Amino acid sequence: MRLIRGLTNLQGLAGNPRSPLARGCVATIGNFDGVHLGHKTIIDQVRDKAAELNVPSVVVIFEPQPREFFQGEEAPPRLMPFRQKFEALLAEGVDVVLCIQFNERFRSYSAMDFIEEILIRGLGVHHLVVGDDFRFGCDRAGDFNLLEQVGDERGFTVENTHTVMVDGERVSSTRVRNLLNVNGLEQAEVLLGHRYRIHGRVVYGRQLGRTIGAPTANILLHQMPALQGVYVVRARTDAGEWYDGAANIGLRPTVDGKRPSLEVHLFDFAGTLYGQHLEVVFRHGLRDEVKFDSIDELKQQIARDFEQARRWLAENPLPAGEDGF
Template sequence: MELIRGLHNLRKKHQGCVVTIGNFDGVHLGHQAVLQQVKAKAEELNLPSVVVIFEPQPREFFAGSQAPARITRFRDKVERLKAQGVDRVLCLSFNRRLASLSAQAFIEQVLLAGLGVRYLVVGDDFRFGCDRSGNFALLKQAGAAQGFEVANTHTFEVAAERVSSTRIRQVLADANFVLAQNLLGLPYQISGRVIHGQKLGRQLGVPTANLSLQNKQPALQGVYAVLMATQDQVLRQGVANIGNRPTVSGVRPALEVNLFDFNGDLYGQRVQVIFCSKLRDEVRFANVEALREQIQRDQLAARAYFANHADQGIPLAQNKLNLTDNL
């Protein structure tokens, strides 16, 4: 799969394709149904399939910290799109220039001049352009005039309810990881590179592997029993805290994982953290000693969870860790 960052990196060879546009946050089963629709038409027309996404997502640009939480980090999203067999991903920087682009200019600059779209798949509620002035009807009109076809996406339901990113955010907030897996098509997880932190966990006797969330508000907050897949693809049990760490005056969202019975060096490794069960909410403790005691109780609770679920097994992501690309 080819990842193209920005319109300026499109070349003549990228002209002529079957396109869909959206945030694709989570690349859930609903998204996967759209991608299958796009791929089927691309195969029929003997054209490449292209997914257009935005970074940051439009609501993050306009709403900032009030935007919906991220289900999937950028790299995870691209990896999952790749796993679905998409030929190309065009990532557009959502900035003031793009936000001010009229709907007609978006059609002309992105869809026609940039991609030479032959077939476009979007929802009939799709809105685009400055002030969200563009809609499905305008795309159909443009397609009739410019020689490309516009098709509506197929709705995908689980338990008689449409699968959407909004629904998955609520399911994750409720810590219903079984339903989340049924909607996503794989266990809910966050991947990232282990970075150096404050070393506070080591001082407390519970060293942690820290993952940066890049200032994106996560879909989860609290303390969880987790599995971590390290570079060797081995699953290890542990406890994770995801949030702002109020007891130690944290100000940015962070993910910290304490692995049981592990003393290795993970710095610099890319890992996957798979969330299994919520233990408690994140709270502020009176002092560090109270935090230490609670961490010990969290470890006991997580070990008990894994002991009671030893026969269930949780699979790794369908896409294995990619440690060599430059996403």
Template sequence: MELIRGLHNLRDKHRGCVATIGNFDGVHLGHQKVLEQVKCKARLMGLPSVVIIFEPQPREFFAGSDAPPRLTRFDEKVRLLRYQGIDRVLCLTFNARLRSMSAQAFVDELLLNGLNVRHFVVGDDFRFGCDRMGDYAMLEAAGQAHGFSVEHTHTYLIDDQRVSSTRVRETLMRGDFELSRKLLGRPYCVTGRVQHGNKIGRQIGVPTANVRMHRFRCPLQGVYTVRARFADQQVCGVSNVGVRPTVNGRLPVLEVHLFDWHEEIYGKLMQVEFLHFLRPEKRFDGLDALKTQLFTDIETARRWFTDASGLHSRAEVN
């Protein structure tokens, strides 16, 4: 899959495609159905499939840290789109210039001159251009004038409710990982490279692998049982997601204590699957209190894995 960053990097070879546009935060089952529409049409027309996304996401541009929590950071989203079999991703920087672009300029600069879109898949409520003045009817009219077709996306329902990033986000925030798996079509994971932290966990006997979240907010906050994967290895553990108030942290960080693990993994790509909510994040009166609570969390998490393993074994026997 080819990643194209910005309109200025479009070349003649990128002209002629079947495209869709959106945030695609989480790349959930609803998104996957849209991507299947795009890929099917692209195969029929013998053209590449293109997904247009934004960085930052528009609501982050307007609301900053008050924007809804992200399900996936940029590189996670690109990885998921690659896995879905999309040919190209065009990432547009959402800035003041793009925000002020008129609907007609959007059609002319992006769809016609930039991509020469032959088929465009969008939601029937899709709005675009400055002050959201462009709509589906305008796209259809432009298509008729310039020779491209426009298609509605199909609403995807689970349990009689539309699958959306908002619904996935709400599900994660209440710790319903069974439903989030159902909506995403996979377990909810955070993936990133293990980085050096301030080593406080190591000092108090609870070393952690740290991954920066690279987002204003995360839909998860608190302590969880997790399963971590890197390369061909898989390790159970307990994690904290949050700003670490006891040590005056500010931005969200994922910290994972891996059970019975002693190898160095700095720089490795780690995928963390969230399994069960243990407790909210809280501020403690000093490192001694934090240490006591962390050892309690580890013991609670180990018991959860033991109980979960027992339930799984009994289910297999039955």
């Protein structure tokens, strides 16, 4: 799969015999946060049409996501960071991901600028899959009807996305986010098609955990996570080895944390994880984040958390043959 970052790198690709967009493409546009069952159905639509036309499938995403640009810290928490999203799209068989930087320049694009510069000249789109409520352009004048109208004139077609329903409600990132917010891991798993997980690089932290007998692998998060608290987890290292453990995700109020982070303690692990990418799967919620009056109180609670996590793991073993997820 090819990643194209930024509109500058898109220029000159459509029709260029040496580019992945030499024959144009079939595309869809959205945030694709979580790459849930609804997203996978849209990707299937795109891939099927791309195979029919013998052109690449393209997913157009934005970084930051539009609501993050406009709302800042008030924006909804992300379900997954950019790298994880890219890997998830790769796993779904997408040929090209175009990541557009959502900035003041892009914000000023009119609906017709977007169609002309990105869809036609940039991507050479033959077929576009978007929701009938899709709006775009600085004046929000761009919608499904405009795309159909211009498509008729310029030679591309437009198709509405298929809706996926679970328990009578549409599958959406917002719905997954709301479930995670109330520790609904099992219900979120149904909508995602897999257990909820976060990938990230292990960085050096304050190493407080080592001093209180609970060494952790620290993963900095660039946005607030969709869930916060202490969880039973299962994590995979770069070596492909899985370990059970416990993790805290959030702001670490007892130590006056300023940035969100994911701190993972792996049971029965010896070694260093600095610099590795860790895949952390959330299996069960233990408690909310709490600000303790002292580090000693925190240390005592962590010991109870570990005991409770090990007990839950003993009572909920993985099915035979299911090492990872």
